[in-house]
Amino acid sequence: MSLESDFNEVTLGTLQQWVANREHRDMPEELTVYLEMIERCYQWHQSMALEAEIIDNLLTHYPHKFKGNRSRAKQIYSDAVNHFYLDTDITQEAWANVYADRLDRLAIAVMRTAETAQDLAKVKDLWKEAATLRGAYAEKKEQLPKEVYEQRYNLYTNKITDLGLPEQSRPEIKAIIHGLPLSGEEMIRLEQEADLLPKQIFDWNEPEEEDK
DSSP states (O other): OOHHHHHHHHOHHHHHHHHOOOTTSOOHHHHHHHHHHHHHHHHHHTTTHHHHHHHHHHHHHHHHTTOOOOOHHHHHHHHHHHEEEEETOOHHHHHHHHHHHHHHHHHHHHTOOOOOOHHHHHHHHHHHHHHHHTTSSSSOOOOGGGGGGEEEEOOOSOGGGGTTTOOOOOOOOOHHHHTTTOOOHHHHHHHTTTTSSSSSSSSSTTOOOOOO
16 A cells, blocks of 8 residues: 555544544554654754764664665655744744854854864854854844824714714804904804804805916
8 A cells, every 4th residue: 555545544633632632543554653653853953963864873773664765764854843943933033043052052052162262252153153043143123003004094073973972952053152262254264164164065155267
């Protein structure tokens, strides 16, 4: 039975059991071995093994599966990398911190075995690179208030209640307008806007253009 057909026979519940507690009683043996291999690839990768070393480990630990075929072993390695690292939920900042931690561990290892001033200089360079990944030397960008990114809407209304204000009677509104320091023309226009007077579409007071 091929690996592809094995996958087709596996239910989602079976895969969830494998992820949760490594149960594989309903899983074809070929698929069980495949999942074990990609998980071991991940463990070797975490231990700083190089790609070629991981492929050699697969050929050594699963000789009956690959029979010396490096191309097939490399495909398993690629599957493992895609499975464990192709995660769009992980931010660039998170990955930067992951590699910064690795540089910290590398710097400590170099420091413990340092014999010359040049070795200690390497430690300094590693820590500086780790600090750069964590953004220690980056210029702080001005944080804009979240209101800047909020979508705003313009509300056009002639109802005072739409603005959350109490409704006023027409006489009260007229009294408020007449209490304002306005000219006669301005007062008429404001009363028209308040629907106290009929709106005048055309300004008949404007002088007509002379016929040419």
